[in-house]
Amino acid sequence: MPVITIDNSRGISSVQRKIAGMQDGIIGAIYGPKGIGDFTLHGGLGIERTVRPSSNRSTGDIDGYSKTEPGDIRQVLGRSIRNIGFSFSNFRVTSRNTTYATIRDDASGIAVKLEIIQKAANGRLAEYVTVEGNTTDVLTITLQDMVYEKTAALLDRKEFRDLYDLHHLVCKVLGAEDIDDRLKEVVRKALPEVKDLLHEESTRAKIYGRKVLLREEMINELEKAVRN
Secondary structure (H helix, E strand, C coil), X not given: CCCEECCCCCCCCHHHHHHHHHHHHHHHHHCCXXXXXXXXXXXXXXXXXXXXXXXXXXXXXXXXXXXXXXXXXXXHHHHHHHHCCCEEEEEEECCCCEEEEEEEECCCCEEEEEEEEECCCCEEXXXXXXXXXXXXXXXXXXXXXXXXXXXXXXXXXXXXXXXXXXXXXXXXXXXXXXXXXXXXXXXXXXHHHCCCCECHHHHHHCECCCEECCHHHHXXXXXXXXXX
16 A cells, blocks of 8 residues: 555645634743743654654643642643633543643634643653744653553553654654663554554544654554564
């Protein structure tokens, strides 16, 4: 079968650009003087915006870690978000102290989901690239931790986006020489569990500016990269 290409291979779509611009504003509010200083970005947005080369996978979420109390997040971040013209709603906290909220641009109807897990993270300073090509400093997890997280997510959710991100990190960013034996074993043990994956078509539609390999091709390249 031929390599599948996405329709918008020349660049990011107009809707994706609007979502990305909104995420940039939120990130600016989070790291602003009245934001959450220890917020550590992870997940798909971290891979898209802080990793080189980028995954080129648009996501509508912002995921992070912070030691900040959920009540303080609601008060401090809610005020900062409203100050940049967005609404802050659907705030809830789980029994495990994970904070969820919806941030919406009422003018366009575009919404971004925010998830903050209350914990300290092994953060590193990284450059976050905005949709306009500017950069700002953020905290994010290490590349190795991104691989651990994506492997766990792949086993848990069985979604195509996690296979795509894992393949990008291992095969396009790190390379076999940058992955220790323990991490290789974690990935190697997970690959036989990767069978039918959810949301492949919708994930492919959110990948811009590049060809997207078939699932079997990604798995084959991953197997080669983590082989002893």
